[in-house]
Amino acid sequence: MTQRTASPRHFLMCPPTYFDVVYAINPWMDLSGSVDTDLAVAQWETLKATYESRGHRVDVVQPEPGLPDMVYAANGGIVVGGRALAARFTFPERAAEGPAYERWFATEGAPAYTSLGQSVEVMEGEGDLLVAGDLLLAGTGFRTTPAAHAEVAERLGLAEQGITLVPLELVDPRYYHLDTALAMLDDGSISGSRTVAYYPEAFSPAAQETLRELFPDAVVASAEDAAVLGLNIVSDGLHVFLSDRATRLADDLKDRGFVPVGIDLSELLKGGGSVKCCTLELRPAVGPLTPEMTR
Numbered sequence: 001m002t003q004r005t006a007s008p009r010h011f012l013m014c015p016p017t018y019f020d021v022v023y024a025i026n027p028w029m030d031l032s033g034s035v036d037t038d039l040a041v042a043q044w045e046t047l048k049a050t051y052e053s054r055g056h057r058v059d060v061v062q063p064e065p066g067l068p069d070m071v072y073a074a075n076g077g078i079v080v081g082g083r084a085l086a087a088r089f090t091f092p093e094r095a096a097e098g099p100a101y102e103r104w105f106a107t108e109g110a111p112a113y114t115s116l117g118q119s120v121e122v123m124e125g126e127g128d129l130l131v132a133g134d135l136l137l138a139g140t141g142f143r144t145t146p147a148a149h150a151e152v153a154e155r156l157g158l159a160e161q162g163i164t165l166v167p168l169e170l171v172d173p174r175y176y177h178l179d180t181a182l183a184m185l186d187d188g189s190i191s192g193s194r195t196v197a198y199y200p201e202a203f204s205p206a207a208q209e210t211l212r213e214l215f216p217d218a219v220v221a222s223a224e225d226a227a228v229l230g231l232n233i234v235s236d237g238l239h240v241f242l243s244d245r246a247t248r249l250a251d252d253l254k255d256r257g258f259v260p261v262g263i264d265l266s267e268l269l270k271g272g273g274s275v276k277c278c279t280l281e282l283r284p285a286v287g288p289l290t291p292e293m294t295r
Helices: 037-053 097-106 146-155 205-214 247-255
Strands: 010-013 057-060 077-080 083-086 114-118 129-132 135-140 164-169 182-186 195-198 239-243 259-263
Touching: 010 037, 037 057, 037 239, 037 259, 077 097, 083 097, 083 146, 097 114, 129 182, 135 146, 135 182, 146 164, 164 205, 182 239, 195 247, 239 247, 247 259
Parallel strands: 010 057, 083 114, 135 164, 239 259
Antiparallel strands: 077 083, 129 135, 182 195
């Protein structure tokens, strides 16, 4: 079994102070249901505390009234090599989130992170862009466009960082973002072997073939675990933070040497998000993470 090692991460999160389901822009949103905002805040605080208890740094962007989905920080942009590109959203209901995250990158994130402003093309951040070592797995089909993939590659300088962008087409509207159908578990920087988990049926036949070629030893998730957003995961290389409802997937992760950490985010699931949706990783320019680099 591969020896797993945790590495410290720097995350950005946004509390669900104004979280609610007041529009329906994905199949998870049910306008006939109700949301317990106090419970959503408590569940979010548990997730934040769980990260911190494992040695990870969490910064917080302040929520803004009228932006109920701002809690899904992963969609706010992407940060690679100390360069931060804020999102541009598909739906007008979320349009103001992009500038809100860009303001954080330009002020609170500086000087460790350089803001590149907001993307020109429709690009929904780490919802569709997952770093896998020297690969950037890039989802498209429902939100982020292929044109955005090209923009991200250019503006983040992926080639000069030795990172190759790999497009993957999504075909199931329930899994409208890449991070709902695929999870990066180990980028291989310490273990020497990249490991992902994914739900094949969420992808086009061509994308499935690409994933099989790149990750022949991937953890293949069941339909049941995918259907509770069990693949909406954050991993530090050892600890895997995921929905407590994804029980079979948790067992599979244990078999691979990971330590699953179940989190109850039942309220935020009502908006179509879970652990990863709430978590944007801030990747510094060079070297290991230190407090000086992230303040």
